[in-house]
Amino acid sequence: GLRIMVLSDVNHVHGLGVQFCACPGARPRDEQLIEYGVYPASSERPSTGFTLHNLDYLRMDEMECKTTPESYTKKVRRLTDPHDWRSVANRYPETIRCDREYRACLALINHGFAHQVLEVWKDPGAADLVYRCVACPRPTGPFRNMPLGWETSPYAWGYQYAWNIDGNFEAQHTASRAAENNVFLYPGTAMFNHPDEEAAVLRDA
Template sequence: ITVVDKSSVHSLSIWYCHCPGALSRDMQLFQAGLFPASFTRPKTAFTFAVLDDFLLDNLECGTSAMNYYSKIRRLTSSIFPMVVLDRYRELMRAARQWRQCKLYKWHGFAHKDDQPKDGDLALFCLACPQPGINLDLSAGTVAQPDDTPSWLMTRYLVMDGDFKAEHMHPVNPSDEVSLMDGLGFMVSNERYKKHLSIAQDHVQRLDCNNHRAVNQAN
């Protein structure tokens, strides 16, 4: 089996347990601290440490999966990195699944059978006014001291446009598998398509030259 670690890429011979009642191969790898690239006949596995390190590099340094794995190949063989086995695609898939596992654990779904509902994997904003949580609406009005500014109890909704999103259409949409459809900050695909079926697009053009980006987007 090929094991990818922070230090290098290793080729190891392993022997799975075949005792009565033994766990499946992928679960045995999990118990050993290895994340398999596949779950039926795993031939490649990533250590938990390398997945944590990649997610941290990707978050803080903006390191892509290709550049990160190129570094691992260089650590394995500084003279001939091209001869090291290419597990770039496996890293991308395993990193997505590892990130999802971390989110499940951070939001309390690691050791219980409850399935997360829409938005359960999104961070809760303590500062946002939430009726019934940090706003008392029992009297019909917001209870606040006289010296509290009005803007403190106001909810602001900000919407921004991504003018590059239209260039990110997948080549094969059927191959795009969502791991958290509607569980995070974005709405589920089914609800989004339902909204698009009834929504009307009103093209608004501005005369101001300082807002040419809006006209170009329309």
């Protein structure tokens, strides 16, 4: 018979038989799943997958409802079998890992890095995965948004930077108590410094 895979969607955990293409020149199994909108939990012999819709929904639940991945996983299991939800396959470890990987993939796509040829792949550099503020004045570069001759304008004072202390309460910055779980994906490429650079600064401070 077909190999049974655990496939998690927004409202159900399915156990479905999956037949992978085995024709000459066929893509690897993980790529076949992604082509059909399923993110595999492993690349060699995937036995668990999450629909992209599921991962998008999880990301929105985390941001807007402050739902933890553990609670989200339990919710989907309860939706699958309200009477005996513990009998439903628990894929919490796979959920948190695929959630992070999927976010990294989205960041690479949104910032123009995912379309590179693998043979000449270039990793993003410092702050390359940061969303640029459209309101901040930029006199040069590809994101320039200031008029020519702004320096001599009587309103030049309006182009100065103003710093304001604020807290980002939408982001989740909780570090795991288990050090082996704190795996960095493209460190230093977004809003936080590279851990090694930060450690050097704190050491010399």
